[in-house]
Amino acid sequence: xxxxxxxxxxxxxLIIVSRESALAMWQAExxxxxxxxxxxxxxxxxxxxTTQGDRILDVTLSKIGGKGLFVKELETAxxxxxxxxxxxxxxxxxxxxxxxxxxACITQREDARDAFVSNHFANFEALPxxxxxxxxSLRRSSQLRARFPDLVIESLRGNVQTRLRKxxxxxxxxxxxxxxxxxxxxxxxxIRAVLSPESSLPAVGQGALAIECLADRADLTALxxxxxxADTAACVLAERALxxxxxxxxxxxxxxxxxxxxxxxxLRGFVASPDGGRMARAEARGTDPETVxxxxxxxxxxxxxxxxxxxLEYTNTN
Numbered sequence: 001x002x003x004x005x006x007x008x009x010x011x012x013x014l015i016i017v018s019r020e021s022a023l024a025m026w027q028a029e030x031x032x033x034x035x036x037x038x039x040x041x042x043x044x045x046x047x048x049x050t051t052q053g054d055r056i057l058d059v060t061l062s063k064i065g066g067k068g069l070f071v072k073e074l075e076t077a078x079x080x081x082x083x084x085x086x087x088x089x090x091x092x093x094x095x096x097x098x099x100x101x102x103x104a105c106i107t108q109r110e111d112a113r114d115a116f117v118s119n120h121f122a123n124f125e126a127l128p129x130x131x132x133x134x135x136x137s138l139r140r141s142s143q144l145r146a147r148f149p150d151l152v153i154e155s156l157r158g159n160v161q162t163r164l165r166k167x168x169x170x171x172x173x174x175x176x177x178x179x180x181x182x183x184x185x186x187x188x189x190x191i192r193a194v195l196s197p198e199s200s201l202p203a204v205g206q207g208a209l210a211i212e213c214l215a216d217r218a219d220l221t222a223l224x225x226x227x228x229x230a231d232t233a234a235c236v237l238a239e240r241a242l243x244x245x246x247x248x249x250x251x252x253x254x255x256x257x258x259x260x261x262x263x264x265x266x267l268r269g270f271v272a273s274p275d276g277g278r279m280a281r282a283e284a285r286g287t288d289p290e291t292v293x294x295x296x297x298x299x300x301x302x303x304x305x306x307x308x309x310x311x312l313e314y315t316n317t318n
Contacts (some may be wrong), residue, residue, distance in 0.1 A: 009219060010172045013043040017083035020048040021159040021180050030184075031107070031227070038226055047083050049073050071212075075101060078214055080104060085220060090205030090236055090316045091178075093212070093245040105211040105224035106233040111179035112207035112257060114140060114200040115195040117167060117182075118174035123193040124148055131173035134166065138274055140176050142253035143200050145309045146276030176200070180207040201255035201270055204239040205234055208232055231260045234289050238267045241293025246271060246305060252312060258292070265289060269296040271305040273312070280305045 014035065018028035029045045035044055050073075071093055074086040078101070097103070121127050124147070134156030135141050141153045156163055156172065160181050167175050178262065179194055211227070213220045235258035242256045253274055258267040264285055272279040282299030286292040297305075 010039045010042050010223065011084075011219075012041075013045070014057050014085070015045055015047055017047045017049060017084040017086045019070060019074070020050050023185055024087070024089075026184050027089065031087050031209070031211065033086075034227055035223075039223070042267050047077065049077065062069060062174065066183060074183050075212070078212070084213060084217070085137065087226075088210045088212060088281075089181075090208040090210040092205045093205065093210055094206075095240055097212070100215050102215040102221075104213045104217070104221045105228045107209045107211075108229035109232040109235070110207040111194070112202045113179050113197065114195040114202060114206075115179040115191040116195060117177055118192050119167065121174055121192070124151075124174070124228045127151060127173055130282070132171070133174040134163065134175040137176070137201055137203070138253040139255050140200060142274055142279070143255070143270075144176070144276070145274075145300045146272065146279055147199065149276070151195060154184040157286055161189070164190060171224050178203075178206055195280070197257050201268060202257045204243045204256040205236045206257075208236050209264055234258075235260055235266060235267075237289035238293045239269075241290045242267065242269045243293075244294050245294050245297035246300065246309065247268055252309060256293075256296070257291075265292050267292050267296050269300060271300050271308050273308055278308050279298040279303070280308065 007299055015031055015192045016028050018024050019267060025048065032044050032046060035042070075098060077273070078086055085104070093103070116123055129150040130152060132152045133144065134154055136155060136157050144151065144153060154172070156166065156175055160177065163175055163177065166172060179191060182188055182191055211224055239256035240256045243254060246254060247254070253272040254270065256267065256269040258265050264287055266283065266285050268283040270279060270281045280300045280303035282296045282303065284292050284295040284299065285294065
């Protein structure tokens with residue numbers, strides 16, 4: 001449990017802005033409760049918002065502008081002074097923040113892996129040929145198509161509960177979700193198998209929470225410092241450096257996952273064509289997140305990542 005801190009400059013009130021999905025609200029409430037424990041003298045409230053990414057559910061994210069659609073309205077609330085901080089799933093945060101914003105804190109990561117969820121099958125190997133698998137992620141689907149070309153991959157949008165309902169209605173034989181989200185919502189018992197990073201490399205930042213604020217709010221950086229987790233931050237900064245170097249977004253089948261071992265980062269990354277037919281994989285170790293991320297990006301380029309990305313860009317614009 002966090003120690004109560006009588007912070008001399010703790011504000012009288014603090015407003016957190018969050019998406020209104022159950023998972024996003026859990027995340028915001030988790031941060032609120034952590035801060036209340038640290039600063040009981042501060043009144044902390046949550047402002048819930050519905051973002052464009054939450055409203056448009058009949059089109060894949062890659063076709064409507066990417067996961068940044070979950071963030072823009074929250075940033076506007078910060079800019080207009082309606083809230084002090086925004087709590088995000090880090091995997092939803094674009095690799096380049098708009099001018100005037102910063103990530104003030106990255107909290108300790110939950111399980112970063114993907115989860116296999118099915119009512120009738122124990123794992124992918126048990127699925128009959130032609131089974132329909134649901135996922136909204138090009139990253140997941142490209143890896144799945146490469147491993148199991150006999151499965152049918154279909155788009156699956158909506159919050160966690162909506163996706164589980166569609167599975168329960170029989171629209172899919174199985175779906176893939178982030179293990180972290182299921183565990184945070186108390187739905188860990190729906191996980192039939194957790195996918196190893198070797199079989200399904202996680203998304204950049206998956207399982208980590210980020211707290212965003214205006215770049216000139218040094219007071220908030222100090223206030224949030226007790227929640228900042230240095231090892232998680234180093235790992236996700238390496239992953240984001242990799243993605244940034246390759247112009248990664250949810251429109252690109254790209255994965256990046258770093259772990260810390262004895263003070264050294266180990267980053268693995270991949271880029272693939274949507275059908276999984278072309279895939280470049282690389283890894284690197286080091287201590288500087290930016291350097292490690294760029295090293296993996298260069299290794300992927302040496303394996304043809306630029307050609308894969310150029311083909312994707314051509315497909316997306318024609």
